[in-house]
Amino acid sequence: MFPSVNDANRNSRSDFGSWPAIVRLIILEILVLLALAGAFVYYLNWSSEVAMSEFMAASKAQIHAVRVHPSCGDSA
Structure with a gap:
């Protein structure tokens, strides 16, 4: 009746439509x-x-x- 978690994972793995989006994000x-x-x-x-x-x-x-200021030895 209800789809299981395994069915959802299988569907998302076989869906290659998201690859262009991933490549765009990486670029x-x-x-x-x-x-x-x-x-x-x-x-x-x-x-x-x-x-x-x-x-x-x-x-x-x-x-x-x-x-400008000479040293002490030069001023004497």
Whole structure:
């Protein structure tokens, strides 16, 4: 009378209509992962450029401060 659980499993296993949907989901997941990886690499590149420019600006300011203020031995 009522279909058993085994009949439902057999019907779902033989149904190959869902394969295109699974393939589309896998492709979509791969594209999302690639987009996230690209965004992460872009962020790393951007943040390292910002850090390098801040480092260079601080280095230039420190060199300028050393040149402006003579050492204790030179002022006598």
